[in-house]
Amino acid sequence: MAESIERYQGWLEGVGLSDSTTELMLIKNLRLLEKDTITIAFAAEFSRGKTELINALFFSSTGMRLLPSSPGRTTMCPTELFFDQKEKPYLRLLAVETRANDTSIEEYKKQPKQWTHIELDCDSPDSMQDSFMELLRTKVVSAEQAKELGLAPADEQNDVTIPYWRHALVSFPHPLLEKGLVILDTPGLNALGSEPELTLSMLPNAQAMIFVLAADTGVTQSDMDMWQQHICTYRSKHPHGLAVVLNKIDTLNDELMSESAWMESIDKQTHETARLLELDKAVIFPLSAKQALIAKIKNDESALMNSRLAALEGFLSDRVLSSQKEILQQQVEDDVISHMQAAQKTLQKREQDIVKHVEDLQSIYSKSEDATAELLLITRKQQTVYTKNLAHLKTSRHLFNSQIDDLLQVVNPTRVQKIIDEGGESMIKSWTSVGIHQGMQGVFDGLNVLLNDALEASQASVHLLDGIYKKFKDEHDIDVQKPAVFDDTIYKEKLHQLLHEGLEFSSHSTAVLTGQGNLAKSFMETIGGQAVAIFQQAQTDIMTWKSLALSTLIREVSEQKKLMESKLESLRSVSAGQDALDEKLSQNAQKQQLITSAIDELDGMFVPIQFTD
Ligand SMILES: Nc1nc2c(ncn2[C@@H]2O[C@H](COP(=O)(O)OP(=O)(O)OP(=O)(O)O)[C@@H](O)[C@H]2O)c(=O)[nH]1
Numbered sequence: 001m002a003e004s005i006e007r008y009q010g011w012l013e014g015v016g017l018s019d020s021t022t023e024l025m026l027i028k029n030l031r032l033l034e035k036d037t038i039t040i041a042f043a044a045e046f047s048r049g050k051t052e053l054i055n056a057l058f059f060s061s062t063g064m065r066l067l068p069s070s071p072g073r074t075t076m077c078p079t080e081l082f083f084d085q086k087e088k089p090y091l092r093l094l095a096v097e098t099r100a101n102d103t104s105i106e107e108y109k110k111q112p113k114q115w116t117h118i119e120l121d122c123d124s125p126d127s128m129q130d131s132f133m134e135l136l137r138t139k140v141v142s143a144e145q146a147k148e149l150g151l152a153p154a155d156e157q158n159d160v161t162i163p164y165w166r167h168a169l170v171s172f173p174h175p176l177l178e179k180g181l182v183i184l185d186t187p188g189l190n191a192l193g194s195e196p197e198l199t200l201s202m203l204p205n206a207q208a209m210i211f212v213l214a215a216d217t218g219v220t221q222s223d224m225d226m227w228q229q230h231i232c233t234y235r236s237k238h239p240h241g242l243a244v245v246l247n248k249i250d251t252l253n254d255e256l257m258s259e260s261a262w263m264e265s266i267d268k269q270t271h272e273t274a275r276l277l278e279l280d281k282a283v284i285f286p287l288s289a290k291q292a293l294i295a296k297i298k299n300d301e302s303a304l305m306n307s308r309l310a311a312l313e314g315f316l317s318d319r320v321l322s323s324q325k326e327i328l329q330q331q332v333e334d335d336v337i338s339h340m341q342a343a344q345k346t347l348q349k350r351e352q353d354i355v356k357h358v359e360d361l362q363s364i365y366s367k368s369e370d371a372t373a374e375l376l377l378i379t380r381k382q383q384t385v386y387t388k389n390l391a392h393l394k395t396s397r398h399l400f401n402s403q404i405d406d407l408l409q410v411v412n413p414t415r416v417q418k419i420i421d422e423g424g425e426s427m428i429k430s431w432t433s434v435g436i437h438q439g440m441q442g443v444f445d446g447l448n449v450l451l452n453d454a455l456e457a458s459q460a461s462v463h464l465l466d467g468i469y470k471k472f473k474d475e476h477d478i479d480v481q482k483p484a485v486f487d488d489t490i491y492k493e494k495l496h497q498l499l500h501e502g503l504e505f506s507s508h509s510t511a512v513l514t515g516q517g518n519l520a521k522s523f524m525e526t527i528g529g530q531a532v533a534i535f536q537q538a539q540t541d542i543m544t545w546k547s548l549a550l551s552t553l554i555r556e557v558s559e560q561k562k563l564m565e566s567k568l569e570s571l572r573s574v575s576a577g578q579d580a581l582d583e584k585l586s587q588n589a590q591k592q593q594l595i596t597s598a599i600d601e602l603d604g605m606f607v608p609i610q611f612t613d
Pocket residue numbers: 044045046047048049050051052053068069070071072073074075076186187188189247248249250251287288289290291
């Protein structure tokens with residue numbers, strides 16, 4: 001796809017149809033293809049087997065239990081696994097003390113120096129396993145210190161064991177990671193409530209989420225709490241990206257049990273889980289991560305079958321990975337193909353015009369001098385009209401642009417930031433459930449007012465455009481497609497979703513948040529950052545609208561104007577004699593041939609970009 005887009009870039013230049021807007025659109029799409037990553041997040045209470053499952057799904061080929069998994073609390077910090085081709089494999093760790101700063105993890109990721117860097121020796125499994133022990137590291141701090149980091153409730157008196165690291169990044173050469181897969185392993189027990197960025201940004205943005213339950217414990221109250229607080233909101237956002245794993249089915253079996261009794265008990269639990277979570281049984285996967293890992297390492301086909309891992313693998317590759325790929329390809333395809341279709345039309349029009357022009361020239365052969373003079377006069381008049389139209393169009397564009405600049409002022413992210421800062425300040429001061437709810441509602445009301453203002457401001461521009469397009473269609477039969485109008489509903493929806501997530505988070509985390517100035521701040525930072533991002537997107541979309549709104553029309557009118565000019569020139573050359581006319585005819589024939597072959601070349605480019613169909 002990327003290759004074809006690059007070819008198209010070259011083609012556009014060759015036929016003189018390349019401009020900066022188009023160039024930007026193509027570059028944006030090439031970047032999208034390049035950065036094509038898919039994140040699968042694993043969330044659950046502690047000890048349900050998240051890490052073991054990740055080992056079984058992705059890392060059995062290392063021949064070992066790559067990531068540490070053991071009874072009790074194991075993983076202490078969120079761990080992202082991916083492949084960074086720019087550097088040798090590594091483990092990077094961010095100190096837990098950074099929680100006291102305002103800086104987000106996303107921001108820290110841009111500053112590798114702030115992380116403890118451990119190079120991974122992929123040739124030595126033992127040393128790698130050693131390095132990964134860092135993921136389990138904890139330390140004991142005073143109650144005061146723990147409170148400062150937002151890791152202990154306000155009334156804590158005793159020393160507290162806290163994670164040593166706040167976040168871990170693992171770059172590891174694995175075929176799936178190399179293709180752009182990112183895996184997010186999270187620690188059970190409260191991690192979701194205490195790291196707002198994880199809960200409000202990393203998890204909701206993952207393309208798939210796997211919620212893990214264990215058959216030996218069944219669905220406990222704390223599983224249910226987690227499900228209701230964090231996973232349900234995810235589900236409403238990505239209805240097809242959620243899977244629930246009922247892990248440890250091997251524990252339901254013992255040597256005295258018949259195979260069918262075991263199956264029955266698995267079935268019963270699956271059914272019960274589906275009922276409790278109000279889910280379709282099809283997205284619940286009973287399996288044994290431990291058996292699967294061991295079976296894969298030992299190459300034991302029948303044990304692997306018994307572990308039932310294959311069903312989950314099927315779900316991930318068919319439902320998640322390939323559908324995500326399709327969505328991305330569709331996005332790129334829509335953008336590029338519609339541009340190609342417009343270019344195709346332009347060239348076809350050019351071809352028709354030349355054919356018409358050649359016919360005109362041929363008819364001059366047989367015409368009297370008077371008739372030629374008359375044709376010259378008509379063409380001149382037409383040319384004047386087009387010159388005027390072009391001028392008119394440019395004035396309109398000026399007007400349109402200044403309207404859009406006003407619109408951009410309305411959705412300016414600095415204004416958004418101001419609303420958030422003001423609202424946030426008062427919320428941090430009155431950090432109670434009611435205070436947070438009211439404060440957040442107030443902030444979001446303010447943001448919605450901005451969007452309504454923006455919609456109002458954009459109406460005038462929409463009318464202006466409608467008028468211009470109508471004039472050219474009615475008076476000059478120029479019918480080009482209008483670009484899509486800036487549509488504020490998507491941003492409204494996104495804001496609504498964000499408010500909902502923020503309220504959910506704060507109402508379940510007040511115990512941890514109470515009196516934790518820093519945590520309250522980082523919560524506001526995360527919410528604010530996402531809101532600003534929504535408005536930045538709106539701004540980008542408006543700018544795209546600004547650059548696209550009149551460009552096709554202007555291009556079309558300039559084409560017409562050029563055509564008139566060349567027609568005039570031909571007509572003038574008639575008076576210079578028969579030879580000149582012959583020369584003009586052969587020049588035009590050549591032009592026509594060039595255009596025809598350019599159209600052929602373009603036709604051949606559609607298929608490679610549409611290969612998903
Ligand atoms: N019997 C059995 N034990 C399993 C299975 N999967 C995991 N375990 C065990 O359960 C324990 C916990 O597994 P982990 O993978 O560390 O669990 P986790 O969800 O990552 O836990 P935290 O990292 O603490 O959040 C380990 O001792 C695993 O060996 C399974 O399918 N069957």
